[in-house]
Amino acid sequence: MHTLDSSKINIQISSEKEYDVFVGRGFHDSLFQKLASLQASSYFIISQKGLGPFFFNDFLDQLKKHLEIPDKQICMIEGGEENKHLSRLGPVYNQIIDAGADRKSVILAVGGGVVGDFAGFVAATIQRGVRFVQIPSTLLSAVDASVGGKVAINVDRGKNMVGAFHQPELVYFNLDLLKTLPEKEWNCGLAEMVKHGFLDSQGQIYPFLLENTVHLRDPASDLLKKAVMDSIAFKASVVARDEKESGLRAILNLGHTTAHALESFTEYSRFSHGEAVSRGLVTMMYLSEEILGLPEADTKSMIDLMQKLNLPLDTAGISADDLLEHLKYDKKTVGGIPQFVLLRRRGDYEYGVKVSEESFQKAWNRQKAQFG
Numbered sequence: 001m002h003t004l005d006s007s008k009i010n011i012q013i014s015s016e017k018e019y020d021v022f023v024g025r026g027f028h029d030s031l032f033q034k035l036a037s038l039q040a041s042s043y044f045i046i047s048q049k050g051l052g053p054f055f056f057n058d059f060l061d062q063l064k065k066h067l068e069i070p071d072k073q074i075c076m077i078e079g080g081e082e083n084k085h086l087s088r089l090g091p092v093y094n095q096i097i098d099a100g101a102d103r104k105s106v107i108l109a110v111g112g113g114v115v116g117d118f119a120g121f122v123a124a125t126i127q128r129g130v131r132f133v134q135i136p137s138t139l140l141s142a143v144d145a146s147v148g149g150k151v152a153i154n155v156d157r158g159k160n161m162v163g164a165f166h167q168p169e170l171v172y173f174n175l176d177l178l179k180t181l182p183e184k185e186w187n188c189g190l191a192e193m194v195k196h197g198f199l200d201s202q203g204q205i206y207p208f209l210l211e212n213t214v215h216l217r218d219p220a221s222d223l224l225k226k227a228v229m230d231s232i233a234f235k236a237s238v239v240a241r242d243e244k245e246s247g248l249r250a251i252l253n254l255g256h257t258t259a260h261a262l263e264s265f266t267e268y269s270r271f272s273h274g275e276a277v278s279r280g281l282v283t284m285m286y287l288s289e290e291i292l293g294l295p296e297a298d299t300k301s302m303i304d305l306m307q308k309l310n311l312p313l314d315t316a317g318i319s320a321d322d323l324l325e326h327l328k329y330d331k332k333t334v335g336g337i338p339q340f341v342l343l344r345r346r347g348d349y350e351y352g353v354k355v356s357e358e359s360f361q362k363a364w365n366r367q368k369a370q371f372g
């Protein structure tokens with residue numbers, strides 16, 4: 001279950017666990033009050049270097065002052081996916097333990113999805129689990145990573161291979177943080193919002209996105225705020241029905257099977273996650289047409305939306321064979337056969353659909369013929 005008002009979404013995970021996601025601008029005071037009401041014995045911030053000046057000069061500064069957080073309780077990790085790694089955990093655990101954390105401490109994860117996943121994993125494991133709060137600073141972490149309680153780190157054998165389900169106490173998204181977000185990073189959030197639009201069986205997210213594409217890269221826009229809230233509410237509705245991914249939650253991987261292969265083939269260095277996801281969504285539509293009879297008009301409507309949002313759709317000079325090698329190692333692959341989430345229609349999905357090498361080649365080559 002989830003409820004939505006003008007700036008708050010309530011997520012009911014179970015009878016014991018619920019939390020609010022706040023979306024707005026310049027509402028620091030209400031955040032500080034809510035954080036204070038958690039009555040933590042101590043607050044720790046895990047954040048990252050390289051966020052914009054608004055973040056450092058305004059937001060983080062005020063957070064430190066209001067909650068009286070000394071520097072020793074602030075862990076700054078390096079940004080970037082490579083730092084969400086097992087090898088970076090030791091120093092952070094040591095710092096937090098040395099600074100006197102106990103079971104009533106609260107960790108604030110302030111940053112993009114990398115920080116959210118990493119800090120959430122620290123919170124899930126230190127002292128066998130302490131409370132934490134997600135304060136996302138990217139569009140992707142707002143609409144996706146910070147909601148739902150999946151936390152993880154990377155190990156040498158793969159991304160997100162070690163993790164836990166650990167729900168936050170509160171998620172607070174200040175749209176002002178997006179003022180400094182680089183263009184490439186907007187693509188990541190927008191691609192996930194398109195994904196939600198095509199999974200949403202209520203059918204309201206997609207037309208709203210289509211109608212408002214010109215506002216969706218503007219942090220000051222209330223239309224962006226509504227689109228973000230709709231997207232969070234959609235994700236919340238899925239997580240509320242299947243917190244631990246025993247089934248339905250797998251639909252959130254729409255477009256991601258190809259995306260993960262693209263990222264893995266290019267060693268996570270060429271594309272942002274969203275650039276891989278937007279290409280993967282096109283492949284998924286072509287596969288859906290062939291395997292589940294998705295109407296071509298639905299594919300066209302997704303392509304239309306993604307083109308209006310300037311999301312990349314091409315195959316980037318990569319061959320189907322290159323990707324097939326990597327599809328074999330996808331977490332959802334069973335017996336060497338990749339399992340995709342596909343669509344029968346917009347809002348009508350099926351997960352765990354086996355896709356043969358031939359079908360994948362056909363879809364990828366069609367994408368290459370159409371978009372280069």
Ligand SMILES: NC(=O)c1ccc[n+]([C@@H]2O[C@H](COP(=O)([O-])OP(=O)(O)OC[C@H]3O[C@@H](n4cnc5c(N)ncnc54)[C@H](O)[C@@H]3O)[C@@H](O)[C@H]2O)c1
Pocket residue numbers: 048049050051052055079080081084111112113114115117137138139140141144145146147148149150151152160177178179180181182185188273
């Ligand atoms: N837990 C989940 O359910 C879930 C879901 C989706 C993605 N993820 C994870 O999220 C991560 C990706 O998250 P992301 O896309 O937010 O990437 P990210 O955390 O790496 O941030 C992207 C870049 O933007 C910069 N940045 C962040 N906020 C900024 C701001 N306000 N102004 C200027 N620059 C800013 C960062 O320094 C970084 O360079 C991946 O590790 C992925 O596995 C997790």
